[in-house]
Amino acid sequence: MSGRLSLALAAGATVATLLFCTAPAAAQPVTPPAHYANVQLADPAKEASAKALMETLRCLVCQGQSIADSDADMAADMRALVRERIARGETPASVRDWLVSRYGDYVTYDPPLSGLTWPLWLAPIALLAIGAWIARSSFRRRTR
Incomplete structure (x- = not known):
């Protein structure tokens, strides 16, 4: 019984190895x-x-x-x-x-500029404003 089981496991491992090795070749595009x-x-x-x-x-x-x-x-x-x-x-x-x-x-x-793209246009302005506010508050703390 164990001989058949080991033979079946070996055959299964061989099939899995072949599939594992040939899968990348099959994934390549075939159209030029x-x-x-x-x-x-x-x-x-x-x-x-x-x-x-x-x-x-x-x-x-x-x-x-x-x-x-x-x-x-x-x-x-x-x-x-x-x-x-x-x-x-x-x-x-x-x-x-x-x-x-x-x-x-x-x-x-x-x-x-549209309803869907306005965040793309406004995000840099908002980030600059936030950075200026952080820098201003940081400078104020240093002068006190």
Whole structure:
């Protein structure tokens, strides 16, 4: 009985090890990046306007980088989308508006002032005011 049990445990451990080792390979994306993800447009003027737009758009995965600087797959797809639309003749403003309508204001580094974004705009002012108040009260205590 113990021989069968140890054989079953060994087989189970082998299967678990194989699954554990092959899981990272299965997690890799199988689709290649979009064509224009890392390929510049043939027209230098269109590429310059696409690049300028890409530098103002936030990577939704990295969140601290623009899609022009990010290596994330999502940023590559967004770069390809921007280049494809610019190559078709769309203006950067219309491409930006489309991306904002699809992903929300967070996709831009300069979100408009609205009911949802007012804390983003007022937080730096409030933090400066709190810091000034703390510094003022600290200086008052020292002079007394």
